[in-house]
Every structure is written in structure tokens, then in C-alpha cells.
Amino acid sequence: MPLFMPIYALLLVMFIPAEEQQFYGLECLDCIYLLSFQVKKALLYMFMIFCVIAPGISFMLLKRNGVINTLSMETRAERTAPIIIMFIYCLGLYLMLTYTTNTVTLPKFIYSLALSGVIVTGLFVLLNQWKKVSIHAASAGMFTGFILAYTSFNLKFGIGMFIGSILISGIVMTARSYLQKHTMQELIVGWFTGVFITFIVNYFY
Secondary structure (H helix, E strand, O other): OOHHHHHHHHHHHHOOOHHHHHOOOOHHHHHHHHHHHHHHHHHHHHHHHHHHHHHHHHHHHHHHHHOOOOOOOOOOOHHHHHHHHHHHHHHHHHEEEEEEEOOOOOHHHHHHHHHHHHHHHHHHHHOOOOOOOHHHHHHHHHHHHHHHHHHOOOOOOHHHHHHHHHHHHHHHHHHHHHHOOHHHHHHHHHHHHHHHHHHHHHHHO
């Protein structure tokens, strides 16, 4: 499910060991693994509300009111409103993290992951006017881009995590192609958009 990809990414970096001295170019506060469990739990709640629960409820309301025919949003026209809604929730999450956590110093990757969602969904609003780009592929791409950026700052977080994210992306895109939900072009555009933007934002934030 595309909505859960940010949660999966956070769970990996929160609970897979990465010691302070394993980071170069980062202060220790940028190591997500070193956050206290209470902070991790609060962050997961915030991302869950803005990335999963609120959008999920909104999409069900759109279906109930006839704005979309199915939750899978088969047509390009059906996707405009849900993507805009997702953009609003991502922007809300980023603003909340920026302006309500100023008393706590969080790792930069927390802010940049939320900002990646803002930029990717904003771009998808425009891309959707041209092509029915795969949201599943884009979310897998965002997952991969985030893991790649995080791994590039971490000596021991593991290249295996990045390889795993590539495999997951391949499985997702193969499934979408097999189900004939998207053309190969739609899958590739979605995935590379997610990877490129998420990596750049998280690396240079």
C-alpha cells in the first residue's frame, strides 16, 4: 500500500542499529536510531495520522460521495482530487514538524522525508494532467530514495537495506504490470520521480 511506505521507511531507520560513530558528516542528533522510544513513538503516530489514517478516511469519503468510483482510482481523472488531498496532508505534516517541534531537535531526515512527500505529490498533481503515473511505483521510489540517502550518510546501516528496497520496488512494479494497471512508461516515470526527488531532498536538506 503506497500510504504505508513512509511508515516502513521510518521503522527501518528507527529500529535497525546505527551507532553515533558510524555517521560521517552528521551530528549525533541526525541518527534516528538514537532517538528515545517515546520520541520514535510520537513521530510514528504523527506520520501514521497524516500519511495513512487521514488520507484513508478522506479517500473513503470521496468514494462515498461519488468523486471516485473505487479506492484503486483506475482512471487519471479520478486521481486528481486524492493526489491534491495527499499533498495537503503532506504539507500539513511538514509544517507541524517544523513549527511544533522547535523545542526538540530532531534528525534532519524526519523533516526531509515529510518535505519529500510535499514535493512528490505536488509534482504528481501536474504529471497527472499528462499521464496516469503509477502512485505505487512512486511510493516504492520514495522508499528507495530515502533509504539510499540515509545509507549514504551511514557507514554501517547497510547497503543491504538499499538492495532490499530495490527488490521491493521491483516486486511492486512487476505486480502492477502483471495486473495491467499501468504501462511500463507509467511505472518507470513514477519510480524515478520518487527516487530522484526523495534522494535529493533527504541528502541536501
